[in-house]
Amino acid sequence: MKKDYDGLWLKRLPAALPPCGTSAETASAELTAFFAGRGAGETFLLEPDERLGEGCRITKEAGVWHIRGGESGLLYGAYDLIQALLTGRDADGLTSSPRYALRMLNSWDNMDGSVERGYSGRSLWFEGGRFEYDPERVRYLGRLLASAHINVLCVNNVNVHAPAQRLVTDLLPDLAAFAALLRPFGVRVMVSVDFSLPLSAGLDTADPLSPDVLRFWRETADRAWRAVPDLAGFLVKADSEHRPGPNAYGRSHAEGANMLAQAVASYGGVIVWRAFVYDCLQDWRDTRTDRPCAAYELYQPQDGDFAGNVILQVKNGPYDFQVREPVSPLLLSMRKTCLALELQLAQEYTGQQIDIYAMPPMWREIFEIMPADRIRAVAAVSNLGRGYFWTGHPFAALNLYAFGRLAWDPDTAPERVTDDWIRLSYELPDPDRESLLRLLLDSRNVYERYTAPLGLCWMVTPHTHYGPNPDGYEFDLWGTYHRADRTGVGIDRTARGTGYTEQYPEALRALYEDPQTCPDRLLLFFHRLPYDYRMRDGRTLIQRIYDDHFAGCEAAEAMAETLKALALPEPDRREAAERMALQLKNAREWRDVINTFFYRFCGVPDERGRTIYS
Ligand code: GCW
Numbered sequence: 001m002k003k004d005y006d007g008l009w010l011k012r013l014p015a016a017l018p019p020c021g022t023s024a025e026t027a028s029a030e031l032t033a034f035f036a037g038r039g040a041g042e043t044f045l046l047e048p049d050e051r052l053g054e055g056c057r058i059t060k061e062a063g064v065w066h067i068r069g070g071e072s073g074l075l076y077g078a079y080d081l082i083q084a085l086l087t088g089r090d091a092d093g094l095t096s097s098p099r100y101a102l103r104m105l106n107s108w109d110n111m112d113g114s115v116e117r118g119y120s121g122r123s124l125w126f127e128g129g130r131f132e133y134d135p136e137r138v139r140y141l142g143r144l145l146a147s148a149h150i151n152v153l154c155v156n157n158v159n160v161h162a163p164a165q166r167l168v169t170d171l172l173p174d175l176a177a178f179a180a181l182l183r184p185f186g187v188r189v190m191v192s193v194d195f196s197l198p199l200s201a202g203l204d205t206a207d208p209l210s211p212d213v214l215r216f217w218r219e220t221a222d223r224a225w226r227a228v229p230d231l232a233g234f235l236v237k238a239d240s241e242h243r244p245g246p247n248a249y250g251r252s253h254a255e256g257a258n259m260l261a262q263a264v265a266s267y268g269g270v271i272v273w274r275a276f277v278y279d280c281l282q283d284w285r286d287t288r289t290d291r292p293c294a295a296y297e298l299y300q301p302q303d304g305d306f307a308g309n310v311i312l313q314v315k316n317g318p319y320d321f322q323v324r325e326p327v328s329p330l331l332l333s334m335r336k337t338c339l340a341l342e343l344q345l346a347q348e349y350t351g352q353q354i355d356i357y358a359m360p361p362m363w364r365e366i367f368e369i370m371p372a373d374r375i376r377a378v379a380a381v382s383n384l385g386r387g388y389f390w391t392g393h394p395f396a397a398l399n400l401y402a403f404g405r406l407a408w409d410p411d412t413a414p415e416r417v418t419d420d421w422i423r424l425s426y427e428l429p430d431p432d433r434e435s436l437l438r439l440l441l442d443s444r445n446v447y448e449r450y451t452a453p454l455g456l457c458w459m460v461t462p463h464t465h466y467g468p469n470p471d472g473y474e475f476d477l478w479g480t481y482h483r484a485d486r487t488g489v490g491i492d493r494t495a496r497g498t499g500y501t502e503q504y505p506e507a508l509r510a511l512y513e514d515p516q517t518c519p520d521r522l523l524l525f526f527h528r529l530p531y532d533y534r535m536r537d538g539r540t541l542i543q544r545i546y547d548d549h550f551a552g553c554e555a556a557e558a559m560a561e562t563l564k565a566l567a568l569p570e571p572d573r574r575e576a577a578e579r580m581a582l583q584l585k586n587a588r589e590w591r592d593v594i595n596t597f598f599y600r601f602c603g604v605p606d607e608r609g610r611t612i613y614s
Contacts, residue, residue, distance in 0.1 A: 121387030148404025353392025449552025
């Protein structure tokens with residue numbers, strides 16, 4: 001029987017690819033044998049050069065491929081070269097080194113085997129409150145991550161539920177065994193810890209300024225690094241969505257993070273501190289508090305206060321992985337703080353690995369704006385699980401692959417990385433490959449138009465976050481409002497409104513401040529506008545809302561036709577078709593529910609006479 005992990009883009013890569021630790025001679029011989037087996041007489045020579053670290057240099061000299069690099073550099077170089085050869089690209093003269101030192105996959109896996117916001121099945125390594133895995137599967141995972149150059153895996157959910165607290169106590173031997181399986185692939189593990197851990201260990205406080213608390217964390221770090229000497233660090237969600245944190249003791253986030261940083265510093269560990277902090281008990285009647293403002297207001301004044309081994313991990317947008325948000329102003333403003341960008345591969349708000357949603361074009365927009373010098377790390381919430389397809393939809397594997405590639409080199413074009421993934425994953429005739437490429441590259445636009453065009457957020461079904469429910473979060477306590485009424489929709493986030501635009505550097509501030517210059521795709525994120533507002537293209541706002549929903553749905557229907565015609569192998573073809581049927585149902589539901597929602601407010605019919613239910 002086919003193993004569940006016998007798929008993804010690795011299926012065309014040699015199984016015996018050198019993990020770190022294999023001798024360069026063995027690795028060279030394995031690579032040569034792999035290509036000989038494919039009828040291509042390529043010869044390889046791996047030459048260790050520690051000075052290159054994770055980077056690598058590839059040359060072809062007298063018919064022989066030379067790969068030079070440090071330990072993981074050789075591994076990455078080998079993968080780069082194979083991928084170049086398999087996708088028909090020239091690799092001679094290629095030198096490569098990572099833009100971001102830490103390229104982290106954050107799993108939201110719970111130790112009972114469930115995965116928070118997981119749409120691909122249960123955890124690959126936890127079940128029943130403990131580590132539970134087939135080592136072969138974990139090695140496969142290691143290969144997968146190495147081939148995408150991802151070098152850190154956080155093993156547990158940032159919401160640390162009771163059994164996971166034991167990962168840094170009595171379960172350390174199990175963590176060590178797991179880490180040992182991934183180490184040969186250049187992947188280090190990280191653990192999410194609970195800020196109140198000292199309390200569960202019997203201390204009467206978790207106050208970061210208490211000497212007892214510091215001592216506790218030092219001892220914890222000491223045990224953890226003794227068990228896993230290359231542990232990457234601790235990931236912390238504090239004072240966020242009811243998780244404990246330093247605020248309970250009247251301490252700042254810098255004080256909380258720095259205490260932990262001090263405890264792990266001598267081991268070379270880092271504290272990744274999440275900046276996803278906002279008032280999650282807001283009163284919807286309160287129109288002065290504006291959730292997107294929250295993180296900047298909290299952290300900006302603390303810029304410069306964080307220790308050198310603290311990394312502040314910031315979600316790409318100021319809200320929470322919505323279909324479209326502007327780049328978080330924190331990423332543009334914390335000049336004296338190490339930052340990590342956090343992306344979400346799990347498609348929580350973007351189709352849940354049922355609807356097709358390829359992320360590279362979206363990330364491109366973020367990387368283009370982000371200042372390269374201040375960002376030290378990139379993290380992504382994993383979309384992996386133990387289902388037959390590890391990523392739910394077979395095409396969702398693209399997002400994991402592309403994340404690694406772009407975290408290594410954010411200048412890689414979305415077209416290029418998507419095309420590489422297709423070539424590695426499927427042997428398709430050229431026209432099919434090109435139509436799949438176009439389909440994927442346009443998939444976010446399509447999803448955006450039938451769900452939430454113009455920067456509208458949060459019209460989703462509460463809790464599950466799949467499907468439309470325009471008022472689902474409107475009278476709730478999460479700070480997630482669009483405030484649609486009979487006069488208009490959106491929130492004024494300009495200087496006259498909540499002042500959110502003022503958090504941006506001048507050029508962006510000015511761009512967003514004026515509805516005439518604000519990109520259409522963010523218009524209702526930044527502005528409150530009447531339904532008869534004239535858009536730059538001459539259409540009214542309400543007509544544009546209708547048009548986008550109709551167009552998005554039509555585009556989804558066209559996508560379904562394109563998909564049907566592709567010569568995909570089974571079972572990918574069947575799985576993609578089944579999900580496409582659900583996507584079409586979702587698209588129609590979004591179109592009709594949102595159009596009707598607005599029509600009921602404004603009473604303006606569609607100019608083109610299409611059906612809007614009343
Ligand atoms: O979007 C929210 C999710 C939560 C998640 C949280 C976070 C892990 O709905 O499930 O919790 O973000 O990022 O911490």
